[in-house]
Amino acid sequence: MPLNVNAARAKVRAAKRVAVLTGAGVSAESGIPTFRGSGGFWSHQRFEDLATPEGFAKDPKFVWEWYEAHRRNIAKAKPNAGHLALAELEGRVRWFTLITQNVDGLHDLAGSRNVVKLHGDIWVVRCTVCGRERTERAELTELPPRCACGGMLRPGVVWFGEMLPEGAMEAAAEAVRAADVLIVAGTSAQVYPAAGLIPLAVSAGAVVIEINPEETDFSSEVTLALRGTSAVVLPELV
Ligand code: BJW
Ligand code: ZN
Secondary structure, X not given: OOHHHHHXXXXXXXXXXXXXXXXXXXXXXXXXXXXXXXXXXXXXXXXXXXXXXXXXXXXXXXXXXXXXXXXXXXXXXXXXXXXXXXXHHHHHOOEEEEEEOOOOOHHHXXXXXXXXXXXEEEEEEEEOOOOOEEEOOOOOOOOOOEOOOOOEEEEEEOOOOOOOOOOHXXXXXXXXXXXXXXXXXXXXXXXXXXXXXXXXXXXOOOEEEEEOOOOOOOOOOOOEEEOOOHHHHHHHHO
């Protein structure tokens, strides 16, 4: 086993407070594509059309068709060894917060409990007129779907230019500021404010452990960079 994993394991073992920041890469081995990079959604789709309120306003049916296909793919996916390792780690550390940018719900399915969802939840739908929200896992046949009030529903996710769910960023920042160790797994760390949690941890003096097969903009700032996939490295770490 590489030396870095041993060093990282010692840091995690010594930590009283652990925070974790995850991104799309942790679900890649469950069969859910990432956003950026080759094979990512946005290598063949314009994010402006699919992940902005302007794109949705212009063509809600197109956006919903994409999201419904994405929802069906996620519905088939199972948590992988990386998700399971994080749930196991939570059981061993008294003070643990899992901050995720993912909307797929796989951390919940793996058994993680204290989860802060920065970018919403793909299983939630919200009315664009009355604001009511509900969990909806069933296949949506009529697209775009409608609320009981007649208003159009939208996916309960956060698009570019939109505010994060109330309190989510505050809870995430508080967890990171207090953490002895921050594990950053499977994110390109290009989307803010989530990516800002990494320099926040560095400046607060936390040990930052990055798990990613590729380098990121923050690789040179982290304490330990573990180059590998999360379904392999996270179980080794935990
Ligand atoms: C593996 C692996 C394996 C592969 N194992 N790893 C300039 C400066 C600062 C901010 C801004 C700016 N200009 C604009 C902004 C704001 C904007 C922003 O950050 N833009 C940047 C692009 C610059 N942010 C926002 O708008 C946010 N809101 C906000 O700031 O509100 C305040 C405000 C309002 C109005 C104006 C200004 C400010 C909201 C951001 C919402 C992001 N939403 C999305 C879509 C969600 C819906 C959905 O899922 O469909 O969230 S975008 C997309 O990116 C998704 C992800 O959560 C997010 C992050 O992506 P992630 O997870 O990092 O995935 P990838 O694909 O990028 O990377 C995968 C990584 O995994 C790679 O590194 C691989 O190597 C790795 N990997 N296999 C481990 N097996
Ligand atoms: Zn409504």
